Amino acid sequence: MKGPDPIPLSRTVNEMVSSGDDRGIDDGSIHVLCMHGDLKGILSGLGIKGSKHETVRRAMEILMGLSLKGYEGRSVGAIFLIGDIEGIRRNSTQMIINPFKGWNGVNIKDAKQLPTVEAFSQLDGAIVIDVRGNLHYAGRMIHVKEEECESGHSDFNRSRGKGSGTRWRAARYITTRTRTVAITLSSNGTITLFMNGKEMGRMERRLCTIRDMDVLLGLQPVNTLPC
Secondary structure, three states: OOOOOEOOOOOOHHHHHHOOEHHHHHHOOEEEEEEEOOHHHHHHHHOOOHHHHHHHHHHHHHHHHHHHHOEOOEOOOEEEEEEOHHHHHHOEEEOOOOOOOOOOOOEOOOHHHHHHHHHHHOOOOEEEEOOOOEEEEEEEEEOOOHHHHHHOHHHHHHHOOOOOOHHHHHHHHHHHHOOEEEEEEOOOOOEEEEEOOEEEEEEEEEEEEEOOHHHHOOOOOHHHOOO
């Protein structure tokens, strides 16, 4: 069965090629990194609308960018929590001085704030965002109870090797305690989205081969990509 189409064309041609690998140039092919997964289907499956939907979508786009290009040339991990600010505050601890304290209007939907969001995403702990996209905290450590780790152990083992770990368990747990959407980025490039204690979908970083530059230029449909 054919898998979901990759989603590389949301980025520019130059950014895709610069992220790639030229080992296939001799046979007329081009290798680029792309995100593989059904982003539209994942967002639809959440059953959320309006501002929260747009905030989650923007958070996914930012994490996809970090997955493809890293930060300052290195792979990073991150966790974004979107929704129940008060619930998250009760179930977490500030690990560093909160860089967003006292600042109003720092919003992930504002393209000018992208460098700020990317810089603080790499810190230990979570970025906390309300449904409108305003950033409230960075460096927030989630409290995960030991019994919850045990109850989720089988799920963790089934997902091991696919981008799961401490962030995965913390994200899964916080969505059982709060009305929050949690998104994790693993250092291997995998993005996982959680809601209500369940994994709702994944996006994975893959090396894609493109043999026809018309596809990159938008002259051929995306589903011709042999990823």
